[in-house]
Amino acid sequence: MGLIKEFKEFAIKGNMVDMAVGIIIGTAFNAVVNTLVKEVIMPPLSLMTDGMSFSDKKVVLREGVAESEGITTIEEVAIGYGALIETLLDFIIIGFTIFLVIKVINRFRRKAEDPQDLRETTPKDIELLSKLTDLMEEQNKLLRKKED
Numbered sequence: 001m002g003l004i005k006e007f008k009e010f011a012i013k014g015n016m017v018d019m020a021v022g023i024i025i026g027t028a029f030n031a032v033v034n035t036l037v038k039e040v041i042m043p044p045l046s047l048m049t050d051g052m053s054f055s056d057k058k059v060v061l062r063e064g065v066a067e068s069e070g071i072t073t074i075e076e077v078a079i080g081y082g083a084l085i086e087t088l089l090d091f092i093i094i095g096f097t098i099f100l101v102i103k104v105i106n107r108f109r110r111k112a113e114d115p116q117d118l119r120e121t122t123p124k125d126i127e128l129l130s131k132l133t134d135l136m137e138e139q140n141k142l143l144r145k146k147e148d
Contacts, residue, residue, distance in 0.1 A: 037093050045089070054089070057082025 010016060046052065057080070064076035112123070 033094050033097050036097065037090050041093055042089075054082040054086040055080075057085070 058078040059081060060076060060078045062074070062077040065074040067073050
């Protein structure tokens with residue numbers, strides 16, 4: 001009975017729910033970024049390289065030997081460096097896209113947390129901390145005047 005109770009507490013606290021929501025959003029965002037890379041960014045790059053596909057590039061270490069009727073007796077051994085280049089390009093593009101998205105989110109967050117900006121509603125905790133900071137600065141000024 002104790003194990004089930006612990007699991008309920010874990011699930012209800014929100015850690016599990018927050019994690020699940022993050023995974024679901026991350027998966028959806030991954031689909032968006034993959035489409036952006038493969039359908040929007042890679043075609044112009046491919047056009048700039050005369051339609052060269054990186055994934056086909058490789059260094060053959062040993063040629064494959066085929067017998068009659070297309071049956072291969074010795075498999076080709078090759079280093080597929082093109083797939084690595086394509087994967088690195090995907091990684092750089094995905095990393096840059098995520099950087100831009102987080103930069104936009106942080107800009108909105110800073111704007112929302114700015115107590116002087118009256119256009120955005122400031123969360124109560126930020127508003128209270130801002131007032132507390134102002135009061136402490138005022139108190140420090142008064143204490144300095146008493147010391148002088």
